[in-house]
Amino acid sequence: MTVCVVRLNLSCASERDSLLRALDSFRQYKANAICTYLQPRQLRLESLPPSARSFLVEELSYDRVLHRIEDAISVNASLASDILCNASALLASAIGQDTGLWKGTATDFDCSVARSCMRALFRDWSLEGVAERSAAHRPILDVLRQESDHGKQKCDFRVLVPGAGLGRLVHAVEQLGLSVEANDMSYQTLMIRMYLFGLEEKNAQKPLYPWALSFSNHLSRQDQLRNVMVPDVYPSNKIKIAENNNDPEGNSTERLVFTIGDFIELYSSPASMNAFSAVVTCFFIDTSLNFLDYASTAHNCLREGGIWINIGPLLWNTEENGPAGNKEGDTDEQESWNAQRHQSRTADGTSLVELTAEEVLLVLQKTGFVIEQADSNIGNSS
DSSP states (O other), X not given: OOEEEEEOOOOSHHHHHHHHHHHHHHHTHHHXXXXXXXHHHHHHHHHSOHHHHHHHHHHHOHHHHHHHHHHHHHHHHHXXXXXXXXXXXXXXXXXXXXXXXTTTOOOHHHHHHHHHHHHHHHHHXXXXXXXXXXXXXXXXXXXXXXXXXXXXXXXXXXXXXXXXXXXXXXXXXXHTTOEEEEEESOHHHHHHHHHHHTOOOGGGOEEEOTTTTOOSSOSSHHHHTXXXXXXXXXXXXXEEEEGGXXXXXXXXXXXXXXXXXOHHHHHSSGGGTTOEEEEEEESOGGGOSSHHHHHHHHHHHEEEEEEEEEEOOOOTXXXXXXXXXXXXXXXXXXXXXXXXXXXXXXXTSOOSXXXXXXXXXXXXXXXXOOXXXXXXXXXXXX
16 A cells, blocks of 8 residues: 655645635535525526426426436535545644634635536546546656656656646556656645545445536536546555655655645755656646746756656636636636636736747757657647
């Protein structure tokens, strides 16, 4: 059994507050989802002229649709509760026993992040999501297999994954026998990873309705209310919490590490210099405020001869071309985009530097990288 070390730095009050709000966002999942998505539609149904309301109820069973959505929310809330209970137990020494200190602290945006993370479980941790995630993960894993076979012990080949999200790519890298460090800024993604990576038995699999809160672009209600089972694999790791980055047993030989915090702040320091054999970024670099900082940070933490493997689009400011006419309660890619990038942007939510693919490659070369492969046609992943 691999030990997964979770490194936290809660000496800063704002970090502890973020942690507690993330906990509360899972506690509030059901109530917030009903308030944000279900109740407005129930009220709109009741406000319609009698003839229109009767048609929707009698011909389309729209009232039953809303009841089924409420049932789906309850199912998702059960999984959110499991994530909350697991995180509360693992972090007990950090958060204390008085839940009254943090109940009700999550903002609507915190709850939005939790919803986005729950929805993303379909892509990362369901059998049905394998095609979508494989389009992005397979090319990365193929390169890592080739590079890690060059003489050294596999466990000495250390891989950093910034923007690790829910951690399926991290798990796949660890399954190659490599040492991997997963970094992300979101406590919600960290809590889901702690839950998933500690699962051991198949009976821990839970149903999830990924699209229950999405009301647009469905062919049928069956599509909206289709469920999946998560997870499809069971990493079976022992989760160990290292508070305030203080772990006397820990060192650079740890096989699996989770860190929380800004990629640049954590990995541009002298302490991180020459620490990794590879940096892997998947749908991450367009979260940067200034890509030059990402490039110099990756260069700093790579060993001599190390590699940076990147895959993903350059959607620096997705909101410029995002879905038009979003309505209250529509859960779509825009909410996912906001949840992923909210801590990596300027006050108005935009990147300071928006580069073309050619300019990104030039920045990398000027930073000291040698471009070995640049392929713009690797398949589709939504």
